[in-house]
Amino acid sequence: MAGVIARRRRRQRVLRWVVLAVLGAFFVLPLVAMVEFTTRGDQDTWRLLVDWPLLSQTYPALADGIVASLGQAGLTALLMLVLLVPTAIWVRLRLPGLRRLVEFICLLPLTIPAIVLVVGLAPVYAWVNYLLGGSALTLTFAYTVLVLPFAYRAIDAGLSAIDVPTLAEAARSLGAGWGTVIWRVVLPNIRSAVLSAAFLTVALVLGEFTIASLLNRTNLQVAINFLGKSSATMSVAVSLATLLLVFVLLLLLSLLGARRRGAGS
Amino acid sequence: MSGVAVQLNDLRRAFGTVHALDGLDLELHPGELIALLGPSGCGKTTALRVLAGLEDADSGSVVVDGRNITGLPANRRDMGMVFQAYSLFPHLTALENVRFGLRLRGRRGGGDRAAEMLDLVGIAEFASRYPHQLSGGQQQRVALARALAISPQVLLLDEPLSALDAKVRVQLREEIKRIQTEVGTTTLFVTHDQEEALAVADRVGVMRAGRLEQLGEPADVYLRPVNAFVADFVGLSNRLPGRLDGEAVEVFGTRLPLVSPGSAGPDVIALVRPESVDVTPDPDGSGRVLTAGFLGPMSRVTVAVGDLVVIAQVDSGRMADLPPGTAVRLDLRPVPVALDDAAPRDRPFRS
Numbered sequence: 001m002a003g004v005i006a007r008r009r010r011r012q013r014v015l016r017w018v019v020l021a022v023l024g025a026f027f028v029l030p031l032v033a034m035v036e037f038t039t040r041g042d043q044d045t046w047r048l049l050v051d052w053p054l055l056s057q058t059y060p061a062l063a064d065g066i067v068a069s070l071g072q073a074g075l076t077a078l079l080m081l082v083l084l085v086p087t088a089i090w091v092r093l094r095l096p097g098l099r100r101l102v103e104f105i106c107l108l109p110l111t112i113p114a115i116v117l118v119v120g121l122a123p124v125y126a127w128v129n130y131l132l133g134g135s136a137l138t139l140t141f142a143y144t145v146l147v148l149p150f151a152y153r154a155i156d157a158g159l160s161a162i163d164v165p166t167l168a169e170a171a172r173s174l175g176a177g178w179g180t181v182i183w184r185v186v187l188p189n190i191r192s193a194v195l196s197a198a199f200l201t202v203a204l205v206l207g208e209f210t211i212a213s214l215l216n217r218t219n220l221q222v223a224i225n226f227l228g229k230s231s232a233t234m235s236v237a238v239s240l241a242t243l244l245l246v247f248v249l250l251l252l253l254s255l256l257g258a259r260r261r262g263a264g265s
Numbered sequence: 266m267s268g269v270a271v272q273l274n275d276l277r278r279a280f281g282t283v284h285a286l287d288g289l290d291l292e293l294h295p296g297e298l299i300a301l302l303g304p305s306g307c308g309k310t311t312a313l314r315v316l317a318g319l320e321d322a323d324s325g326s327v328v329v330d331g332r333n334i335t336g337l338p339a340n341r342r343d344m345g346m347v348f349q350a351y352s353l354f355p356h357l358t359a360l361e362n363v364r365f366g367l368r369l370r371g372r373r374g375g376g377d378r379a380a381e382m383l384d385l386v387g388i389a390e391f392a393s394r395y396p397h398q399l400s401g402g403q404q405q406r407v408a409l410a411r412a413l414a415i416s417p418q419v420l421l422l423d424e425p426l427s428a429l430d431a432k433v434r435v436q437l438r439e440e441i442k443r444i445q446t447e448v449g450t451t452t453l454f455v456t457h458d459q460e461e462a463l464a465v466a467d468r469v470g471v472m473r474a475g476r477l478e479q480l481g482e483p484a485d486v487y488l489r490p491v492n493a494f495v496a497d498f499v500g501l502s503n504r505l506p507g508r509l510d511g512e513a514v515e516v517f518g519t520r521l522p523l524v525s526p527g528s529a530g531p532d533v534i535a536l537v538r539p540e541s542v543d544v545t546p547d548p549d550g551s552g553r554v555l556t557a558g559f560l561g562p563m564s565r566v567t568v569a570v571g572d573l574v575v576i577a578q579v580d581s582g583r584m585a586d587l588p589p590g591t592a593v594r595l596d597l598r599p600v601p602v603a604l605d606d607a608a609p610r611d612r613p614f615r616s
Binding site for chain 2: 162163166167169170171172173174175176177180184185188189191
């Protein structure tokens, strides 16, 4: 009997490793190929992963795209938080009946294909062009809509973990105004949810191509795509670097989540 | 420090068609602890929340220390509150929780006062713990310290003990009474537990359907309930048929005085407390023991008399003589009783 169990356990362990190896190969092989491809030929390979002066000198369009994407990511995260956090808190405190509606609205962008979104956004952006100019940073508005589903989910999950109405009432009875309630009581308790919403936003914006391309604005992905037409190695190298960056972001995110679970128990 | 007077005048509040408050008048004397008691949905919590400013009344006024504060938002009223749900701020330690209100008031030396308060509620050694590291009873103690730290004019306790287990509940309610007496803050305590209300309050207010049915000292409310609802809700009562006879009612051949003159007649229902019923084994007795339940020093015995079931309370030492099936005689002690002569709207509350 014991022998059967031990044998089964051993077989399961082997199976587990096989699955892991296959999946690992599936993910890692392309990455290895990218590394190999971009480092082929010694004289063209850069010595540093990030060599900004050289980059902006050799590929000014790419440098512009990187700057634009970082700006967009930062501004989008900021705008998303400023809009979403107070709204989510307020809905929970004063308008619980509207929660379903707000959730539905926030999830809508997920169901609308980017191409449809662009068709709708084009006339809006005609006005944005007219009022704010054609800067790549104006994409922030479109991206804020685009990240709503993910950011809302993250923040809502954070708010679900605490008893917002009771905490708010306790703070108010101690003399706190609404601003203090949000800033000093609710925000510190949903900090990791806010951070994960921000990380998700940054990861999403860094990978966005369709809207930027169709609205004739530059960002990282547009620049990579453009670069791919002239220098394949460079575009692959930049893609790989972006991938690594986003991977590190997601890793940070899951670490934060783990820490929250640890603290909450 | 002495308390201030609080007046609730003709408060009305409707939620849809339900009148949570239906013309509630209540006056708390300075330094007094009043317990509001009633079944769920009777409006007691709404009354407390209106006083706290967390809920608006449709009409009526709230006067604290001679000042009308009806329109003042909760954060500008000077009230400390302890909630039924655990309400400590999870990201702050016990000490920081207590300091929260003091810091909002811009008191630099809040740390000393906060430590003093934690000492008052008896958990100074847990000052640096976070709420999730504290038991339910400890969390409510910190919540009490936090509410008292700001030296509020009024202390509001919204069923602070209902989430705790029985032993901690009794312990903490004694503590609350001690601390309230010590600091002398006028206090409103809302509960649905009659034992709790009778134990801690200077006066008990029994509420039903948004109104105060009776307000009086615990012994008064228990011994001289003004109507059947109060008699029923505060303590346990037998409903025994009797005949009205002048200033008394005759039940099982015993004349019992009335707490208030009866108007209906002559056949009435008298509300008799289990502790007023004496059970004696008697082969010729008209009753028969149905069940016997052990409650510690006292026990509860149910006796069938004809098609009536009477509950009696006896010393546990006498339980051996009263096994189920024993023929017994019932004797009623002549303590004042209330009559169930209530209007038809009381019917749903009958047990």
